[in-house]
Amino acid sequence: MSLSIYLSFIMYVCAVTFMPGPNNVLLLSAAGQNGLKKCLPLLFGIWTGLITVMMIAGAFCTLLSRYVPAAAPYLKYVGAAYILYLAFLTLKRKPSSQETGKDLTLTFRNGFLLQFLNVKVIMLGLAAFPGYFMPYGSGFFNILLFAVTMTACCGAGNLIWALFGSILNPFYDRHFRIINVVMSLLLIYCAYRIVI
Numbered sequence: 001m002s003l004s005i006y007l008s009f010i011m012y013v014c015a016v017t018f019m020p021g022p023n024n025v026l027l028l029s030a031a032g033q034n035g036l037k038k039c040l041p042l043l044f045g046i047w048t049g050l051i052t053v054m055m056i057a058g059a060f061c062t063l064l065s066r067y068v069p070a071a072a073p074y075l076k077y078v079g080a081a082y083i084l085y086l087a088f089l090t091l092k093r094k095p096s097s098q099e100t101g102k103d104l105t106l107t108f109r110n111g112f113l114l115q116f117l118n119v120k121v122i123m124l125g126l127a128a129f130p131g132y133f134m135p136y137g138s139g140f141f142n143i144l145l146f147a148v149t150m151t152a153c154c155g156a157g158n159l160i161w162a163l164f165g166s167i168l169n170p171f172y173d174r175h176f177r178i179i180n181v182v183m184s185l186l187l188i189y190c191a192y193r194i195v196i
Contacts, residue, residue: 001136006149009132013124013153021120022083022187023154024161029090029183030106031165033176038106039162045111046158051151053115057125058143061134080191082117087187091180125150 018024023046031039115121133146171179 001133001142005132009128010149010153012132013128013150014157016124017154018157018160022086022114022118023121023158025183025186026086026090026114027158027162028165029093029180031162032168032171032179033093033165034106036162036166039166041108042106042111043158043162045108045113046115047111047151047155048108049112049115050121050154051147052112053121054125054129054147054150055143057122058129058133058146061126061129077195080119080195082114083187083191086114087184087191090187091184093180094176121154 027039027043027046030042128150129143129146133142136142
């Protein structure tokens with residue numbers, strides 16, 4: 001693979017993954033309410049899930065491409081349902097000053113599992129690997145380079161969204177109802193885009 005093709009891949013991934021999506025909207029909302037430090041388990045779960053999904057997508061791309069058209073209608077509804085569940089949790093959140101107990105959405109496990117239900121991430125992996133990497137071989141090094149690059153680009157976008165939410169925490173405490181509604185609507189829109 002030439003450097004120009006690799007750089008083109010990085011630009012493509014950044015353009016796609018820096019946009020609002022389930023991971024980014026969830027991190028913006030969670031960091032806005034709880035601060036970045038409390039969101040680190042969720043963030044690490046998302047990143048671990050991303051690299052895992054990308055390794056699977058790279059390793060099994062040929063096999064999966066045969067079955068995705070038949071499975072996609074079901075997979076996208078499961079992913080959309082989970083995103084709607086996240087929208088519901090976001091809608092009923094209270095500011096950190098009013099919260100009692102641990103916010104279950106901030107766990108490593110939830111961040112990790114979201115990647116396996118996040119149709120945007122799965123489809124991105126299944127579309128990007130064959131388009132950018134398979135023509136140059138599907139050996140372990142290419143799969144690893146693909147997964148690490150995808151996770152680094154997605155992770156940078158996730159971190160930016162979480163930092164943005166963390167900085168706006170005092171604003172969130174004052175206007176949490178409006179912000180929760182907006183974030184929930186964005187998640188509902190993500191679910192809608194997956195289904196449509």
